[in-house]
Amino acid sequence: MATDDLTIVLADDQDLVRAGFRVILESEPGFRVVGEAPDGAAAVDAVLALRPDVVCLDVQMPGVDGLEAARRIAALPDPPAVLVLTTFDDDGALFAALEAGASGFLLKNASPERLIDAVRTVAAGDALLDPDVTRRVISRATATTAAAAHAPDPVRTPATGTRSDRATDTGAAAIAAVGLTERETEVLRLLARGLSNAEIARTLYVGEATVKTHVSNVLQKTGVRDRIQAVVWAFERGITASS
Missing domain, CATH: 1.10.10.10 (Winged helix-like DNA-binding domain superfamily/Winged helix DNA-binding domain)
Known part of the structure; x- marks a missing residue:
């Protein structure tokens, strides 16, 4: 096995999902999945033990979820890049994960080629936002801003x-x-x-x-x-x- 392989840990509570991601990623020359974890706590342990280049994290996992795992991983010395793979059911989780230190976001229904590109991108130190995710972020932020802008404001003064x-x-x-x-x-x-x-x-x-x-x-x-x-x-x- 080449020593310069890009090493990956997969964290998802569904065995079939992890197996599918493993098959996709290990089909790419130079990619090697070195560990799997069914929850966030196990993901952190795997990072400490295996020191991978990239961790692919699901958001919703039992016990320690992906958000808390991302925070713990980001706080480690020389942490790996964190790629969040999500069904994007929760807009709030996205912002929390951004603040937790994730390097990239990709929808789980992305193509195998896009998953490979995403892992390579975050491993290189770059950040990645899935375009669909970005549109949802913008929509959420715009709606919040619009609601605040149209809320009753009883007094307008030059100061306020x-x-x-x-x-x-x-x-x-x-x-x-x-x-x-x-x-x-x-x-x-x-x-x-x-x-x-x-x-x-x-x-x-x-x-x-x-x-x-x-x-x-x-x-x-x-x-x-x-x-x-x-x-x-x-x-x-x-x-x-x-x-």
Whole structure:
């Protein structure tokens, strides 16, 4: 067995699901599933014992669920990348998992090729959001913002403004506080829409290397680990494509 194989631990409470993922992943040259776990606690133990490159975590597992497992794994020294594989029944779980330190999200009904690409992406240190997941994130965030904006606001004063004004002001203040340029802010908003670097490059009519530089600057200035955390940072501060 090659020593430079990409090693993977699978954590899911369904035996058939783990078996299916194993078959898919081990069909890829250089991929090796070194362990399996039926729950989050066992997943953490497997990481400690096997030191894999990637952990594929289900969200809903008995005992210690995938969210708590992701938190525990992220807190380990030199942790592996965490790829969450979900049916996406719970929008709140997605945000909790983002904050827990997951590197990527993929729907369980994704194609085998997409699963392989996702594992390779997070193993390389990049972050990944399934486009369908991103659309749901945006929909949820937009609905929350719209509800707040249309809630009764009995008094408008120059000091307080309306709720929507305050949301816009909060986003603008956050952008100013970390010193994002206009182009970096534009890139952040496109990240929040789930666009890849190549898609952002086409949208802005710039080279992909330029986009990578902007993304790197955004991560550095906002103090986040990766592009997924940048999306969370943007949504939490009301910085969206329309803000």
